[in-house]
Amino acid sequence: MDMQNDKIVVGLDIGTTKICVIVGHKNDYGKLDVLGMGKAVSDGVVKGKVINIEKTILAIKKAVEEAEDNSGIDIKVVNVGIAGHHIRSSIQRGSITRDDRDEEITVEDVNRLTNDMHRMVIPAGNQIIHVMPQVYTVDYDDGIKDPVGMTGIRLEADFHVITADINSINNIQKCVKRAGLDIENMILEPLASSLAVLSDDEKEAGVCLVDIGGGTTDIAIFHENIIRHTGVIPFGGNIITSDIKEGCMVMQQQAELLKTKFGRAISTEASENEIVSIPGLRNRAPKEISIKNLAHIVEARMEEIIDLVHAEILASGYEGRLAGGIVITGGGSQMHSARQLVEYLTGMDARIGYPNEHLGRTKIEAVKSPMYATSVGLVLAGYRSIDERENRYLEAKLNNQNMFINHKQKGVKKEGDFFSKIINKTKSFLIDDFDEKDDY
Structure with missing residues (x-):
């Protein structure tokens, strides 16, 4: 195993909904073995920007401790993601x-x-x-x-x-440092996600990655294996939760559960007769929510997000050159019928991006979810660059180093063999001479 693959890499995703830490190691087959994962609720981040330093530090520490317990690794250095509308x-x-x-x-x-x-x-x-x-x-x-x-x-x-906004960068650095960690790299989150979910063929043919997170929707467009356009939309899954909270007059946690368990991105797929009952407030009767009405709320906001994504694709000038279509990932991609709505509104092929292709063995099944595409990508970024040309340059450099080391080792071996032969010959002469003296 070479020096590049021999290291342990840690990814730290400071998201709007969650803070996630993943510890990874590349195996002999070039796949990423996930050694441990930790996560914590993110209370101090809004739309990708840190707004409460102390809460963010506590969440980072909690996630790191959990990842350390799972992996048995003492975490000191991390690859950190950055996102937000300030990009x-x-x-x-x-x-x-x-x-x-x-x-x-x-x-x-x-x-x-x-x-x-x-x-x-x-x-x-x-x-x-x-x-x-x-x-x-x-x-x-x-x-x-x-x-x-x-x-x-x-x-x-x-x-x-x-x-990126220098204050946002400083706040992330401050949080990470005060959590007792050093930053190896700071990486734009959609670029990290692209390492986890896009294939080289897709990037060559032309593809748009859409990472629908909690606070933002991040976009990265590739063509001929080169990054061509990036963008950040200040809407994500949390705004859908807020719409449900206001539209159905329920609590925040109830709105989140309604979204994840019963939400649909296409309202026509919801039945008129489906009703879900949720507990009322103290001494109040349970509240009944129509699944059809819920779907209308979700669809309206999802349409807005997808329309903004389509506008970014048009602004990039690559709309007619994306043979790989759209790959949607992040927590928002798990919304029922999200892929079909993307295809309908953009007229482009779409698929859900899972970070499975680059993963090796892991006992943590959750890491294979699109929700953790950015976290996995941040670990992969410790081993390879977003630009394939950089990877080739690094590979050539490592090969040259290995050749030089091997050459030196061969030289030492030969020199050792030469001296050992002289010593052995000298020993044989001394033994013969000693034997001859014994004969007298």
Whole structure:
């Protein structure tokens, strides 16, 4: 097993509904073995933003302790997800001039160009969290996916730059640090989810990932294996719960149970005669709720969310190029008939995204649910980059390191063999000489 696969990686998803910690380890087959999971109710986060530091710290500590008990691992470093309506993305162009036209473009040249983009001027109060190359141009020859190995002086690229509100970043960092943890990477949540639920074929053909969480709906569009567009819609499953609470005049917990157990995204699938009875308040009669009325409430809000998703796809300019259709994941994807409603409103193929493809052995069946796609993706992000080109560069680097180590080990072995032969020969001479002395 190589050094990359030998490490333990922890994902920390600070969501609006829940805070989840997953501890993972890559096995010999390249799959992710989940060693432990912990979760806690998230009271201090609204629409992806931390609004109560103390409550969030307590929830993180609770989730971490549970994950440590399950896995037997002492957690110190985590990969953290970030989301929220404050996330912004834009396409920016960068360039560098190389010294020698005849020298091949190296991975170092590509990294230098990418690192230069981190120094670009952005709006006050924001901070860059991701810089992802789209396509490269070498001496005005454009449309190049991977320039490594080519020759030229001027190297340019279009970059997908993602920024976040610096206060939101600081609040997440503060919560994690005060919970006794260090941050290895901070990753945009839809990008993490994409690692868990999308196949390489889908990303090559063109696909839109829609992660319907508790407070936000996150979008990531891929085409030709390159991230093309990201977006965050400030609505998620919690707003459906709020609508049910107000529309049916019930308590928050009752509204959540009604949504998850009896909610339907398409109202025509609900029967007129179906009624559910829920306990009334103190000394009051039970309340009867029509499943048909409940479905109308859910459908109206789901339609609004899907329409906003469709608007993001149109704004990206990739609507007609997504042969892989739409993949919906997150807790909201488990709503009855959600997939069918997405297909009906967008006219595109859709499927539910389960984080099963990359999972190996686990005793925790819950981790296979779309609700934990982001958490699993954050662990996978500890092993591989969102950009496949980065993975190839890292793989080549690790192979070179392994070759160098093996070469050194072989050299040591040969040297050891040489000296051991001399010592053995010397021993044999001494023994023979000693035997001869005994004969006298």
